Amino acid sequence: MDNAEVQKRFAELTTAHLADACVRAKVQVRCVELSAVQPGRVAGRVLPARHVGSVDIFLEAFGSAASGDVLVVDNGGRRDEACVGDLVVQEAKAAGLAGLVVWGLHRDTADIRAIGLPVYSLGSVPNGPLRLDPLPADALTAANVGEWTVTREDVVLADEDGAVFIPADRAEELFSLAESIRDTERRQASLIEAGTPLREQVRFEEYLAARAGAPGLTFRQHLRRLGGAIEE
Numbered sequence: 001m002d003n004a005e006v007q008k009r010f011a012e013l014t015t016a017h018l019a020d021a022c023v024r025a026k027v028q029v030r031c032v033e034l035s036a037v038q039p040g041r042v043a044g045r046v047l048p049a050r051h052v053g054s055v056d057i058f059l060e061a062f063g064s065a066a067s068g069d070v071l072v073v074d075n076g077g078r079r080d081e082a083c084v085g086d087l088v089v090q091e092a093k094a095a096g097l098a099g100l101v102v103w104g105l106h107r108d109t110a111d112i113r114a115i116g117l118p119v120y121s122l123g124s125v126p127n128g129p130l131r132l133d134p135l136p137a138d139a140l141t142a143a144n145v146g147e148w149t150v151t152r153e154d155v156v157l158a159d160e161d162g163a164v165f166i167p168a169d170r171a172e173e174l175f176s177l178a179e180s181i182r183d184t185e186r187r188q189a190s191l192i193e194a195g196t197p198l199r200e201q202v203r204f205e206e207y208l209a210a211r212a213g214a215p216g217l218t219f220r221q222h223l224r225r226l227g228g229a230i231e232e
Contacts, residue, residue, distance in 0.1 A: 001155075001171040003044045003068025007098065009175045010043040010157050013182055015164045018157055021177035022166065030165040032146040034158065037106055040118030042099035042158040044070040045168065046150050048143035051075040051083040051104065053132040058088050061140055067096040070156050074143035075104025077122065081129045084121070086111035093117040101156055101163050103145040120158045202226060 001009075010018075015031070022029045047069040049061040061071060071092055075083040084100060086108035092100055099118035106112065106121045107128065142151050145165070150156070154165045166174050191201055199205070207222040 001168070001175075003066065003098065006045075006155055006157075006171065007043045007068060009179075010041065013175070013178050015157055015159050015161045017178035017182050018164050018166060018174060020181050021174045022164075024177050024181070025170065025174060027167065027170055027174065030148040030150070031162055032103070032148070033162045034101065034120040034122060036158075036160065037109060037119040037121055037124070038113045038115070038117060039160075040099065040116075042070055042101065042118045042120065042156065042163075044068045044098040044156065046070060046072045046143070046152060046154045046156050046165070047097070048072050048074065048141060048151060050136055050139040050143055051129075052135050052139070053129040055088055057135070057139055058084075059091065062091060062095040062097070064140070065095050065097055068098045069096075070098050070158075071100045072143045072145060072150060072156055073100065073102040073104060074145060075102065076144070077146070078104050079122065079125070081105065081127060081131075082107035082125050083129060084119070085128065086115065089115050089117055089119055099158070101145070101158055103143070118158070120163060 019029050019031055047061055047065050049057050049071060051057060051073055073084055083104045084102050084106045089100060089112050093115060102121035105123050105125045107124055107126055109124050112119055142149050148165060150165050153168050155168050155171055157164050188198060188201055192198055202223060207219060211217045
């Protein structure tokens with residue numbers, strides 16, 4: 001699935017839908033909490049870059065970027081320096097990237113918002129890096145984001161809830177599952193608005209009775225039998 005198709009499919013979904021799809025498909029759920037610097041949804045193939053104190057790693061990454069890629073910056077989650085500023089974001093936009101996901105801090109918030117490219121980070125601080133560390137051999141092939149390591153074999157999706165990473169070779173399956181979950185949830189929401197409580201829709205009393213006789217029964221198992229969607 002190319003970046004254009006990823007963006008098209010994600011336009012009608014949320015990261016929550018994709019996270020639930022991963023649960024359904026038994027794919028590791030890889031999510032991180034991030035905030036939007038410049039609001040906007042992000043979807044595309046991961047373009048990893050490990051920051052060690054200089055922006056040159058980003059400029060090098062842009063040289064191999066495909067249109068619609070998302071720069072995923074690994075700054076180790078540091079909160080003592082900003083690793084991305086307005087010039088990097090402006091250059092990313094010029095290179096055709098769909099946005100940035102930064103495991104670290106940014107600066108130049110007002111200028112980034114004026115550029116208009118979606119950017120997600122852990123927050124902001126005025127100062128840039130005051131260090132220059134050795135460049136690891138995999139600086140352009142892998143990025144650590146939270147507890148996860150992501151590569152060019154991953155797709156990143158970000159919205160108001162944060163970011164989720166999915167394996168590119170499972171994208172079609174996961175998007176289809178996410179769309180099914182979305183449609184089920186929309187039907188349930190419409191029924192609630194029409195006067196049918198969610199408890200009635202999911203036969204909650206029936207579940208409680210069944211659980212009383214089989215304590216190992218989970219609500220998730222009950223929902224799957226009914227075709228409902230709340231937890232996934």
